[in-house]
Amino acid sequence: MSFIEIVLGILQGADVTAEVTFFGLLYAVPFAVLAGVLQHFSTGAARWAITALIEFWRSTSVIVLLYVFYYSLPAFGIELSAVAVGAMVLGLNAGAYSSQSVRAALQSLDRGQCEAGLALGLNRFAVLRWIELPQALRKMIPTFVNEAIQLIKGTALVSLITLTDMTFRAKQIAQSTYDPVAIYSGLLLCYLMVCYPVTLLGRHLERSTGKLGERVNEL
């Protein structure tokens, strides 16, 4: 097998990698924003509960969680597809990390911003929606891009729960062809090809946050 053939073979798993990443982001972004906002605002027991939830997803091993949700839950009558489990576990793990930067971004805003909004007669939710979140979002973009890249790379783990992603394809090819150097450097190349454009996209987003901010304000 030539190097090109190996790379093409690995890329047959790109759709699964993309699928898990996409659905993972659908878990990660809302969870990050919601958990970050709730942690910022809540006090007492509510804050304790949301912190515990964040820490659960942040401080447990992703591999163990994949096994638990994929192999143990069926014993309790809950059967989830491998893609669903992969997206949820990886997504909530990334989301839990990002929630901390959401909270930090909200906390770092000048108190005068919120006060000016309240003084104008906006309620607390409107201040969050129209004043604090648009500004915090801008600060969060680099972190979100980093988390997205971590998520793509993290999807390599779903090969452990039978998904035919790029890493699984590489292992398959390795079983029929003995050429570990070509196969695994090909795999590296494939992840680089997928991740680097995301990095570039992130840089572009950061530069154009002014425009993005404006668009958010018109929603």
Add this chain to the structure above:
Amino acid sequence: MEPERTERRTLVVEFTQKADSRAAVLIEGVSKWFGTFQALDKVSLNVAVGERLVICGPSGSGKSTLIRCVNQLETHDEGRIVVSGAELRPGMRGLAEVRRDVGMVFQQFNLFPHLSVLDNCTLALRRARKIPKDAANQIAMEKLERVHIAEQAKKYPRQLSGGQQQRVAIARALCMKPKIMLFDEPTSALDPEMVKEVLDVMTALAKEGMTMICVTHEMGFAREVADRVVFMDKGAIIEEAAPQKFFGNPEHDRTKQFLKQLLH
């Protein structure tokens, strides 16, 4: 449901307004603590409709705390505050509605950096008063013209000078058609050459009959505009008088000392 609630509120407002007939703001025995530190000590102060009040006093005397209680950016621990007929209580319903009648201008401007000058002015009109975009823009342009900065409407706050930013902040507050305007040292963060343009706008506003409470150490402004000057020290009102008497012949030693320091 909606009309009924509004009606009830109007009744309440009418009732209390009769009780405190000409008062725009009524402050009675207000105390406030930050932890164990007492920032306000039984302050009582009435501001009549159309009155221009200047508050001065040394740093840490509680001036900001007092006017921030008027729109409940700080809650008071004791006493009574009534603003255009509504008594303010911690966690009260309808606080946002009361705040729409009370404009506030901050020392640090506090413009929204992610919004253009125009959007700064229309945000609360659209999201609190629910006025459609075009109508809100029209109101905002009117107010921006009034502070002589309409030509900068499309710019962002960071592109403006301090004096311009503060005038935008005044326009933003005026957009809500407030009955009362609060100013917390509006010129203290400005370079000297920009102080006048802001004071001119405030003077014009005063001449139009706006009820104003201004924390400021601009004594020229106080002399020209104020109906009454209040001097605060250590969380209490020490002296209040018409500007002529206040500057010409103050009664209290601490006032004299403070004025002497101001001149140096």
